[in-house]
Amino acid sequence: xxxxRHGREWPAEGITRxxxxxxxxxxxxxxxxxxxxxxxxxxxxxxxxxxxKPNTWRATSLGEMPVVVARDDQGVLRAFENRCAHRGALLCxxxxxxxxxxxxxxxxxxxxxxxxxxGVAFRRxxxxxxxxxxxxxxxxxxPRKLRVAxxxxxxxxxxxxxxPPLETYLGGEIVKRIRRVMRAPVRVLGSYSxxxxxxxxxxxxxxxxxxxxxxxxxxxxxxxxARLTQKGALIINDSGGGHAxxxxxxxxxxxxxEQAGMRAAQDWLKLEAPELLQxxxxxxxxxxxxxxxxxxxxxxxxxxxxxxxxxIVPKSVERTELIWTAFGFEDDSPELTExxxxxANLIGPAGYVSMEDGAAPGFVQRAxxxxxxxxxxxxxxxxxxxxxxxxxxxxxVRGMWHAWREQMGI
Amino acid sequence: xxxxxxxxxxxxxxxxAQAIDDDRLEDWPGFFxxxxxxxxxxxENFERGLPLGMIYATSRAMLKDRVRSLREANIYExxxxxxxxxxxxxxxGADGTTRATTSFIVVRVMxxxxxxxxxxxxxxxxxxxxxxxxxxxxxxxxxxxxxxxxDTLLALPL
Numbered sequence: 001x002x003x004x005r006h007g008r009e010w011p012a013e014g015i016t017r018x019x020x021x022x023x024x025x026x027x028x029x030x031x032x033x034x035x036x037x038x039x040x041x042x043x044x045x046x047x048x049x050x051x052x053k054p055n056t057w058r059a060t061s062l063g064e065m066p067v068v069v070a071r072d073d074q075g076v077l078r079a080f081e082n083r084c085a086h087r088g089a090l091l092c093x094x095x096x097x098x099x100x101x102x103x104x105x106x107x108x109x110x111x112x113x114x115x116x117x118x119g120v121a122f123r124r125x126x127x128x129x130x131x132x133x134x135x136x137x138x139x140x141x142x143p144r145k146l147r148v149a150x151x152x153x154x155x156x157x158x159x160x161x162x163x164p165p166l167e168t169y170l171g172g173e174i175v176k177r178i179r180r181v182m183r184a185p186v187r188v189l190g191s192y193s194x195x196x197x198x199x200x201x202x203x204x205x206x207x208x209x210x211x212x213x214x215x216x217x218x219x220x221x222x223x224x225x226a227r228l229t230q231k232g233a234l235i236i237n238d239s240g241g242g243h244a245x246x247x248x249x250x251x252x253x254x255x256x257x258e259q260a261g262m263r264a265a266q267d268w269l270k271l272e273a274p275e276l277l278q279x280x281x282x283x284x285x286x287x288x289x290x291x292x293x294x295x296x297x298x299x300x301x302x303x304x305x306x307x308x309x310x311x312i313v314p315k316s317v318e319r320t321e322l323i324w325t326a327f328g329f330e331d332d333s334p335e336l337t338e339x340x341x342x343x344a345n346l347i348g349p350a351g352y353v354s355m356e357d358g359a360a361p362g363f364v365q366r367a368x369x370x371x372x373x374x375x376x377x378x379x380x381x382x383x384x385x386x387x388x389x390x391x392x393x394x395x396x397v398r399g400m401w402h403a404w405r406e407q408m409g410i
Numbered sequence: 411x412x413x414x415x416x417x418x419x420x421x422x423x424x425x426x427a428q429a430i431d432d433d434r435l436e437d438w439p440g441f442f443x444x445x446x447x448x449x450x451x452x453x454e455n456f457e458r459g460l461p462l463g464m465i466y467a468t469s470r471a472m473l474k475d476r477v478r479s480l481r482e483a484n485i486y487e488x489x490x491x492x493x494x495x496x497x498x499x500x501x502x503g504a505d506g507t508t509r510a511t512t513s514f515i516v517v518r519v520m521x522x523x524x525x526x527x528x529x530x531x532x533x534x535x536x537x538x539x540x541x542x543x544x545x546x547x548x549x550x551x552x553x554x555x556x557x558x559x560x561d562t563l564l565a566l567p568l
Contacts, residue, residue, distance in 0.1 A: 095454075190455040190462025195561045218483040273471035321559070326462045341466050345476075349560035350450065350464040352476075356485045358563040 004028060004410045015401040016379045021372035023199035023365060028408075029317040036296050036407045037063025037314075040163035041241075042149070042156040042170075044298035044311050045069045045079055047325060049153060049186040050096070057113060058096040062159060063297070063314055067146065068092050069155060070113040073100060077150055079157040080115025081143035091143070109138075117142050151175065152182035154300070154309070170294060171237030173387075177244040177292050180283060181302050184329040189340060191325040194349040198361035200297075200314040201404070203322060206357050207293040207310075208396035210234055210245045211380050216360060219352040230288075235387045239406070240399030241295030245391060249281070249288030249304075276342055279304035293396070295403045303353070305336065306343035318365055322358070324348050411500050411508075419498050419510055419537060422546045427493035427514075430567060435480065438567060439473035443538060443549045446470055450553040450568055453531070464564055465553075476567070486565040488521035491528070493568075503536060507549060510535040516568055518561075529568055531555040 003009050006027040011017045022028060037043060045060045046069050057070035059082060066082035068091060082091050084104040091102050091111060101118065102111045110119035117139050125131025132138065146157035149166035156166050167175050196203050206212065232247040271277070279288075282305060292300040299310035307328065313321040324347065328340050346353045368374070378401070381393035385402050388395065422441070429437040442448060449463040467473050480486075496513035503509045511534055518528035536550040553568045 188460065190451070190458075190460035191558065192452050192455070192462070192464055193559050194563070195559055197562060216485065218485075219479055271475050273467075273469055273475050275468075276472060276475065337461070341461055341463065342468065344462060345466055345472075348464045349562070350564035352479055352484065355563040355565060359486060362562060 004031060004408070006031075008410065010405060010410050011375055013375075014383065015385070015398040015405070016377070016383045017375040018378055018401060019372070020368040020374055020376060022404075023202060023368060024317060024372060026317050029199075029314070031408060032296075033063045033065070033314075035409065036404070038065060038159050039407055040158065040160040041296050041407060042158045042163060042166050042294070043296065044294070044309065045148070045155045045157045047153060047186055047188065047309060047327065048077070048150055048155055049188055049327070050325075051077065051155070053098070055100050055113065056096070056098045057092065057102065059092050059094070060311075061313055062146070062157065065159075066090060067157065068102070068115070068143075069148070069157065072113040077148045077155055078114045079146035079148045079155075081145075083143050084109055085117050085138050085141040085143065086120075111143075115143050115145050152179050153186045154178065154182065154298075156298075169239070170242050171239070173235045174237050174242040174244055174292060174294070177235065177246075177290060178300060180285075181290065181292075181300060181307060183283065184331055186327045187330045187332065189326045189328055189337070189344075191323065192348060193321050193323040194358050195315075196320040196322055196358055196361050197318065198320060198365035199318055200312050200320040201400070202361035202364050203312055203320055203357070204293060204295065204297075204400060205397050206361055207291060207299050208243055208400050209394060210391040210396060211394055212360075213391075216356050217353045219346075231389075232289075232391055233387070233389050234391055234393060234396060236385055236396055236399045239295075239403050240385045240401075241403030242293070243396035243399060244290060244292045245396065246287050247289040247391075248286050250286065276345055277304070278339060279343065280336065280339070282336070293400075295400055301347065303346055304343050305339050306347055307340065308344075308347055320361075411502065415508065416498075416500060418546050419500065419508065422537065423495050423498060423512060423533075427495050431491050431493055433490065435477045435566070438477060439470045441548055442470045442473060442551070443540070443547045444470045446473075446548050447550045447552070448473060448548070448567075449551075450555065450564070452555050452558045454558055456552070456554045464560070465567070473567075480565060484565060486563055489566065490519045491566055491568075492517040492519065495533075498535075506538065508537045510537055514568070526561065528561065529555055529564075530557070531568075 043062050051071040054071050054073050054075050057068050060067050060069050068082045069079040072078050086109050089106040091104050108121035112118050123132050148157050230247050235244040290302045297312040301308045308324050308326040311323040378394045378397050385395050385399040426441050448467040450465040451463045494515045498510040498512040501509040513532050516529040519525045531554050534552040537546050538549045
């Protein structure tokens with residue numbers, strides 16, 4: 001199991017090394033779509049709040065595969081391939097809609113919100129002429145249906161009949177960290193997206209890289225939103241693919257950065273408008289930042305009161321769309337909503353903290369273009385993938401590669 | 411609408427764009443009232459009444475902080491903008507304010523020379539005359555982007 005079907009071989013060092021072809025090989029990318037995104041992994045589809053009413057749907061995806069996720073007339077969540085049984089056209093051209101049925105614009109074939117083909121235009125022809133033969137069974141080419149599971153307001157889907165149940169896939173600790181944030185019915189505050197000019201894994205690695213956070217992002221460190229000296233924890237599930245990193249809001253007060261003379265330690269930055277960071281401990285546990293990353297495509301972020309889900313959508317081997325949806329809760333006061341909106345200055349493409357994360361994966365992609373056989377070093381805090389209180393660590397990145405190799409069979 | 415006011419708003423927009431394109435970011439907060447709102451959002455959020463912004467500032471001080479962070483803290487590759495700003499559609503607002511809707515296109519030029527249409531959209535402004543110095547300033551500038559997608563990052567203001 002050390003070789004891809006095109007002969008790519010994983011280095012003998014295991015997951016402390018990553019070969020750069022993993023980010024640039026077209027065959028690997030195609031194999032990922034099949035073995036990971038359409039394989040036994042769960043992908044985040046949308047927030048349940050985005051399908052608040054029966055007979056609503058929205059367009060989403062499983063990797064590159066277009067998917068419709070819907071709430072049917074019985075209120076049940078459904079998901080199916082966004083592809084007509086007839087000639088394969090997209091069934092839904094818009095991002096969202098509300099109807100009891102979906103009609104393919106190409107030849108008017110009709111579906112219910114479970115993804116069942118319910119009508120073929122002129123199936124019996126006109127005046128006994130034309131139409132489908134009596135024995136034709138177009139249903140055999142119907143859009144593939146996904147298994148759907150909702151967890152605390154998050155909707156996930158998989159094509160695989162053999163993937164473990166969602167909560168098993170995530171693991172108990174990660175489920176607990178998700179439930180902690182998703183504490184009440186969600187109110188969507190808005191959404192936007194960012195094109196990351198890199199392979200999708202470079203973005204997910206960035207999310208799972210607890211080592212970079214306070215080194216690349218000087219905004220974060222200067223205001224002590226997160227420093228590696230702040231107490232925290234790194235939780236990694238058994239498959240390696242799910243992680244949660246926690247940072248307590250209070251700082252231990254160490255001067256390690258200043259002593260090391262690091263760029264991130266500069267002390268000069270004082271906000272003229274400190275209300276940007278005004279926050280409340282809404283979860284009552286003193287945890288200021290919690291990032292949950294679930295292989296292959298999901299991020300749940302709590303930075304103080306800024307809450308968001310991020311969906312990682314691979315567009316090509318070196319291009320990724322990152323779709324952000326920020327949210328609060330239905331029972332939020334206007335003051336809390338305003339706080340969330342102000343703190344949202346930290347996130348997204350213009351985020352004081354997140355803007356660098358949109359660029360850093362591209363720096364790697366551009367640099368390694370001519371080094372497919374050379375190796376990236378992933379050895380901070382050793383070679384393991386277990387949970388720890390130490391965040392000067394690349395354990396969660398190694399965990400991701402462990403899960404990747406498992407699903408890819410490489 | 412007085413032609414003098416129309417001309418003054420054209421001038422305001424031209425000076426605003428030039429300050430950003432000439433990398434005089436320190437001048438940028440000065441185009442706003444002290445308690446101004448400056449929000450960069452998408453047409454989709456705007457039309458659906460969703461309040462989230464990519465940038466969400468509720469005071470001139472927050473804009474100053476952003477400039478300082480861009481200068482001193484944030485990491486982004488050297489780049490410039492070229493704003494092409496359309497003609498403002500004006501409407502008299504309540505209590506002496508003027509509402510303006512103005513289309514724009516911003517071309518981004520990276521240090522490598524890579525040039526692309528980075529953003530298009532419209533400014534939805536509320537403009538007031540400052541009682542102290544008589545200058546026109548934005549009490550509100552909502553930057554509504556036509557597309558939800560931003561390439562890589564949005565560092566410099568729009």
